[in-house]
Amino acid sequence: MHPLAQELIDAYGGLERWRRFDTLSAHLVQGGALWGLKGQAGVLDDTNVTVHLKEEWASHSPFGAEGRRSIFTPGRVALLAADGTTEAELAAPRDSFAGHQLDTPWNELQLAYFAGCAMWTYLTLPFLLAAPGVETEAAGEWQERGETWRRLHVRFPAAIATHSTEQTLYVGADSLLRRHDYDVEIAGNTPGAHYMTDHVEVEGIRFPTRRRIFPRQPDGSALDAPLVVSIDLDDIRLG
Template sequence: MTSPLSEPADDVIRAALKAHGGLDRWRNVAYVSADVAFDGVAWNTKTREHPLSHARVTVETGEQRTVLTPFLGADRRSSYSPGLAAVVLADGRVERARSQPRAAFVNDTGETAWDELKLAYFTGFAFWNYLNLPFLVARPGFAVEEVAPVKTSTGTWQRVSYSFPREIATHNRVQAMYFDEEGILQRLDYNSEIFGGQPTAHMLSGYETVDGIQFPTRREIVPRDQDGTPAAGPVLIGMTFTDIEVVNARA
């Protein structure tokens, strides 16, 4: 069942949702889809046995569901929900699947390469989070708190800490968003448990308006230094988005 969205109490978040197209507009969106190209040193390490360089990603805006196609072969796609990661053939048959997929990462190290189902799980929850933000925090169960703004070379960014409800799969429970003076999301901070809890800064740029909603076309995830600032490099995971499509819910 799709979770209802409600107007957040926090002023920064309300302004940000308006700047990104408005909560009323987002309520009418069923899916977001885009072509994505991957790069980055950590990505290359984790996917070296099953390299995934390009795919089309589709996420629902209600249920936690993500599909990447093609997925490691023209006749295959990945299928994600929090309790199941799967590889599905073109005719709909499930080639392989893993229930409770997050448990498979418990003994990973920084150098552990992912199998296909780990890759399906990680890309599934990560893209669902990314493409639903910042509207994601209008769902029930999120706790939001404003923290000190940050001065940058382009102006002062408002910063918000937010915690996830347990039913949503994500990098780690408490994360942060940074919004520029126009209310546009510029940065995410999280400590990805699947990557050993490494502090990272996720930078967003190249915004485009698609059917009334703002989307970044470039995302770069870099290490976060001890003082909380993004490191100059290397880019751990880079994502470039093209051909973004918004699919509205049926009237």
């Protein structure tokens, strides 16, 4: 592991403390242009997410109607009714995005895959950097918002379902995350710049609670508009 990856993990509470927990849940309020563009406006505007910390698993509830929930794993997504019965499911869900571009609509199972994959990645970083097969290396400094940020290039193994194999983290002088770059492979490799602020501490672990995602240009700069996705978190719990 690169020393900057270790610095990040230590700043967020340390791997030893993180490994004491099995699950993480949070209340989400979400917005931005993406949901309407994909034909899924309103489904996950106000919801709760739970992720497993020792395997790649996530669930959003409610998923649309009250009591309805999703189940995400890399190999399967499903939608469950309030009584627990399976309404719909899809094996090998990532394959269903073949040929998709940014404006290609999603069905509900594809939305469940994207939301589960995204939130599992976001909520397990930076501790995910210590997972088997994850490679990290320095990527130089970056000037933005009157600060100098150190960049960490991350390469994920095929076993981890995430936005893209290659991603970049930006680290402030306080050793906290400022920005997270990736290309959303399942949406035509659309480049995003994901900003994180307003950290809180829960059980000795730090979490950014305000997330804003904007388009990223070829030179690495981010556009001020449109706001692609907004995510505000509260009621974060570790179990």
